[in-house]
Amino acid sequence: MPKVDITIEVCGMSGDGTIAAGGLLNAAMSEAGFSVLAFDSYPAEIRGFGRCVTRSRIGNEEMLALAEKTHVLISLDDEQSRSRIPFLEKGAAVIFDNKPPSYVGEGHAIPAHVEPDINLFGIPFSDLAAEASGSTRGRNLTALGGFAVIFGLPPEIFRHVIQKKFAPKGEKVLQANLMSFDAGYNFAMTAFEDRLLKILTPPETEEKTEKLLLSGNVAIAQGALDANLKLYFGYPITPATPILEYLAKALPEKGGKVLQMEDEISSIGAVLGCYYAGQRAMTATSGPGFALMTELITHGIMAEIPAVIIDAQRGGPATGLPTKTEQSDLHAAVFGGPGDSPRIVIAPTNVTECYEYTVKSFQLAEKYQTPVIVLTDFFLDNRVENVPMPQASKEALKDGNIYPDPSAKGPYNRFELTESGISPRAVPGMEDFMFTTTGLEHSESGGPNYTPENHMQFSEKRHRKIQGALEDLSIPKEFSKGGSLDVGVISWGSTFGSALEAVQKEQEKGLKVGALKITSLFPFHDEIIRGFMERCGEVLIPELNFQGQLANLIGHLHRKDVVRINQATGKPIPASIILEKIEEVLKA
């Protein structure tokens, strides 16, 4: 089968069923055996007058990032879709409603704006849906019907995913949607008989691995469930709310509990309390909520209590851009809070890692008796990838706690100074292991102690402990043939996919370019990073923030200034921008 790599957009006004159509499209594509990477954007207001766009990149190889150009635009509202035209690839297909409810003036229909090479497919979505199902509400499904024919996808796949989505809503709703889909399908079959593109016809014999469509958020929630999460505390905030929603349904079924708290402060407080008592707990929030949590996070650091905190980053500061993506909480996650407060900060780069890193965060928190912050962002949380069913290994699910030796005699020093900095931790209720815990600086026994020597000694202990976690944290992964590189791109979080795609394109051209993925942001593997940098002529650090927060964190490891790509637009960074920068650096 020839290489497939196309990007499909569905665009409409809120109320058009845009997001639903995009979701069905992704599900169908996944079922057809394609790799899917998709991301929706929609207005912040509930039922406002706003634009909804879903972007899905479909291919037969793993998709690392969204592409910049679109090959197919399904327009459910031409006024809204107009803004998408600059992103159309040459010769792209535009599927639009050619019988909108009213006549419009020049320029208010999508055909007015497209270049003549664009392949226009006019389908009367609303009329066909109304004719078939009695209502125009199924027009998004009619559009998908047209899409399926034009691109040669078997209708059964779509019918199956429609069935899955709508069967729970009752037979009537299901039938209306199926009929709307069929109406679009049949119309396009006749109307475009001679113009079908059929480039997505799935191979018939190829064996397919069972894949699951997951968003980053769902992967996180599922990871937490698999890691035997007992209690979840949270307060709704975009883009972290879906984790709360998912767990609210799923966790009680596994015997756990979900409690919506009055705010983020009580959420983190409850998480610490739960862990203090020896059970796994988690909270998820975004920038503004995270800021509220910092004081209690440092309490966890001081009192050496585990905690798992998901910080799903969005545009900031303050309330900022609730529905836009950004990687600008890195400084806050690593440094936020009073005092010398070392903690573990990790950041997955794709949906599979969202799952894996969440699972791992519980073990890390337990072993190192510290809050662990998992940094994601709006794009990673909401993007959908089809991934093989993730499954945590037995090893990964093991209890990370290091308990005191029960046979040990003598008084129990909860904060015993050890070589690793890890003091075996008892939980309340363990006989003979009573201890006090406080947010005040304390001695080995746990009692308050403000002597200069003690504070110095314990500050050092806490840092030693966290630095020691490096042995359990994923080491930076290099993507190159090794040796000296002209340009090395270092990236983290959701931006890494774009970085790798750009680097791979350059590598295909035979250029000496490499990528380094950093997922452990604190502590970080400075020797490995420095080693990589030393082999690079130039180091490029693309990230979605204005300050260059990763560059600030690790830039000093390079012998000269790193080249920063700081994009603070609220949108994911496309590979093409990184590619351009690489070329620019190579030329210089």
Place this chain on the structure above:
Amino acid sequence: MSEEHFVVIGNGPAGNQAAQTLKEKAPEARVTLISKEREGYYKPCLLPEYMAGKISEDQIYLSTVDAYKEKGIKLRSGQEVVDVKPRRREIVLDHKEVLRFDGLILAVGGRPRIPEPLLVFRDLMMTLKTLEDAKTWIEKISRVDRVLIIGGDLTSLAVTKALIALGKEVYFMLDENAFWPLRCNDDMFQDVSDRLSKRGVKTFYNCKLNSMAQRSEHAVEVRVGDDIFEAGLIGAFFGLVPNVGFLARSGLPLDRGLLVNETLNTGFEGIYATGDCAQVFHPEIRDYWVSIGHDNAKALGRTAALNLLGERRPVDVATESLFDVQGIKVNTSWWMEF
């Protein structure tokens, strides 16, 4: 948008020439060219050769869709005009977009004609006017051995040649209703019939088509006079009629085509018709004529554009090549080549 907006409908030789002339002579004006077909500007008379595989698709194009941008002409391809409101100076597109114009040139050309009595067989007959039609022929032709041609216009002879070149057996039913560049008479029919027979074509004339019925996917049973035979494909060739059906509600003067005066004006200020769709009254010959042929169309397209821009140029009537077809004078220059 205060600049003048000129709209040309149709991307054939006349429309193309009109749009180009408008842009050349009025560079400040906005020129929109609307074309129902998605393809660029090509020579339809080469379609039979393309069908026969003698030339490639690239060779029939005169201009691709991309070339218009360079010339400053906004090409809307694959978009269909469904109504014109001459008094409001608006056109309505199939997708319900309404465009205002300051000047309009209709160059919509013709569409294949099928006489009403044969309309009952419409679904069984193919026509050849557009590149898309040609592609349909190519797709279907490989699966059949025998083709029946009904009618007898200029295209039909070229298609017959192409079919013979492809090794197909051709039956030809000459029909008096065919759009013939000369008034049909028995001598002519005999002459054509003889020529066709020499090339191995079985010819019927003065016969009545009794019935046609689909017998299988690739066979239609035809009864002509006393003969019964099967044909894989049936082509209907009765010339073209101006493609002006969409103007029925417009109030523009229609007869067979759009009625215009010798300056190609429709009677509405700033609205002109040109090319095959214009039925021109010319005071010199005191009659109407319709022009066909590529070069004539180009010349007419240019004239319409110049007149829209303020000139009052009468169209040239080359009287020596005028023929009378069903009461309408036809000006042709290219049919002689066949």
Place this chain on the structure above:
Amino acid sequence: MPNPVIYSKEPEDFYYMDVNVPCQSACPALTNIPAYIRALYEENFGRSYEINRMANIFPGVLGRICSRPCEAKCRHGEAELGRPVNICHIKRSAADLRDRVSSSVKRIFSPTGKSVAVIGSGPAGLAAAHDLSTIGFSVTVFEALDHPGGMLRYGIPEFRLPREILATEIDQILGSGITLKTGIKVGTDVPMEDLMTGHDAVLVSTGCYEPNQLNIPGETMPGVYSGLQFMMDICAGQMPDLGKRVLVLGAGFTAFDCVRSALRLGAEEVAVCLRRTEEDLTVTEDEIFETKREGVKIHSLMVSRRIMGNGVVEGVEFMRTRPGELRPDGKSEVTPIEGSEFTLPTDAVIVATGQRPQPFDTPGDKNNHGLLQADSASFRTSLPGLYVTGDYLTGPSTVIEAVAMGRKAAERIARDLTDQPFREKVVRLEDTLITDRQRAWDFLPRQEMPTIEPVEDRFTGMTGEVETGYSPDLAETESKRCYLCYLHYEIDLNRCIYCRYCIDVAPRDCIKLVDRIETNTSGAITGFEETSNWEDVNAIVIDNTRCIRCGECMRVCPVDCISVTRVELTERMNEKGI
């Protein structure tokens, strides 16, 4: 509790009907079209027929040969909505499918003791006679020819209008108590003065029987026929021998009836010759199409100059014509082009360029053509008690116009003679429920009238009706297509929560966010000032001129704030009538 019914005579309600039920207001007789289509859909064929017959006494006839002004205005035929409902043929189906019972209206009011003579038994005369008879007048109809029906009987060929259909409906009309006297030509067989003294009123509805002449050389040659005479001969059973080639000069229904009759008489090459173009024809599209399918050619933009031949017709010399400057009505006068003469050979020429009223011996003021002068609004002449209606008054018109005019004249005469109104137009309003119409029905294609196939089978005689009629299934399907514009959807703004779900499902721009509602002096809504700025929205309204009555808005409304009223323009007997 039954829904209250309100009868209104407010000007704004009449304005509403005029604008919002376009088919009914386009009908000269104001037939309640949505109501009869709905009745037919409900398989209430008899009722459907009766609703028709209230406005028009010839449903079966006009269901075949009406000029269908309603269909031109049908909302379903608006550019974006498809093709008009086949209103005419649904009417025919009501007549075809109803039980075979006579549908005569007996006297509604007691006898007035007054008598009226009606001259001419065409559609106008019979309509007037029927209305007068049913409200208590003693009516006698005088017919010059042997059979009643006028142009219906003598001007329209049987293959378009079977005679038993006509006979049935005339019989129903006469059944209301009318006396018919045929074979009596008033002014010749009976002096007009006698009728005037014998009756309280006399109504002249003698129509147009004088063929227009071309006034060109050769017109009197054998082989040249007047279209009207040609049709009358055929209708009377005389079949002229036309020869092989026939040219018909004219552009009306009669011209088309002539060419199609000529084909049935054995002519082989038949053509209609138009001064103007096919576009300008008033004949219905279906008729033109069927005529062409039968093999007739249509020649346009030509006018005859002389008929050529040596004792017998050999050809016609024409001149080309040219459309001139456009008139405001969108048409243009055609002018012949000097020097453009050409000849078409033919064996016969039928001149079907219209007809005009025939003068007859009568008292009263005349115009310079010798025709009675009358006021077209009051139908009165210079003599009290003498009235004129129908084509005699207006010149050639359509059957439905003639019926409407006959009825109006009857009402005028009745009021003049009794000082009382009898029938009056009212708007009937009744709250109702949403119907079972489904949105999908809006997409049903127009059901074409089945015809005799193959075309050759039509030529076996002069009488076989070409249009064979809808089957009950076809009739039902076509009736489903009607939007039922007599339903009025309205949003109760006091209950509306402006959720706009209705706008999401609207089939077209029929529900509007408006800043201001425009009204005329009578209070009728004439327009809306729409706004896209949420701050300026003062109301959310259904624009009934755009509404296709699909009911989707009502179905999705979460607060049930949309209601339906059935609004009908109908007529009511005035209670003050005797």
